[in-house]
Amino acid sequence: MKNLLTCLALAGLALPTLAAPAAADAASAPAAKKAPTAQQAKMTACNADAKAKDLKGDERKAFMKTCLSASKQEKQQDKMTSC
Template identity: 50%
Template sequence: MKKLFPLIAALGLALSLGSVHAADKEKTPQQMKMTTCNADAKTKALKGDERKKFMSECLSAKTEAPAAADGKTAQQTKMTTCNADAKTKALKGDERKKFMSDCLKG
């Protein structure tokens, strides 16, 4: 019985941390902006100082400005980000389709 209580307590803690972790999966607007800027920099194959400058400008820009400047909707921006992530992971075929579906939903 003495060994059972710590095991139950540890399991309860693990379950509560799991629910906290699930809540952390939703990205903040700044995290989404970072993801989008990273994807755009990768698509443009920027490196070194050129990438630093681009990232600085992209992250400091107002959220509406990049969308208006390139004419992309939020869904198009999300598609660009998901495509870049799939390319980074070298996904192909059904694996890529599943990843893209999940990425565009979330």
């Protein structure tokens, strides 16, 4: 009976120690998310600009279209310059 109580007490002390690594893994999972892609970063920046300019509806759509395609145009111009 004394051995049983000792084993239960040790198991009770060891349980939080065994649960801690699982909690640490769960906490590090959000930190391990992938960084946003270039397109996602561009979309975030364009959304922030549109919000700052308080654009809505068709004006916002037109702005977003030009904002998102701006880097493509710049890249093409850079290629033309370097050639």
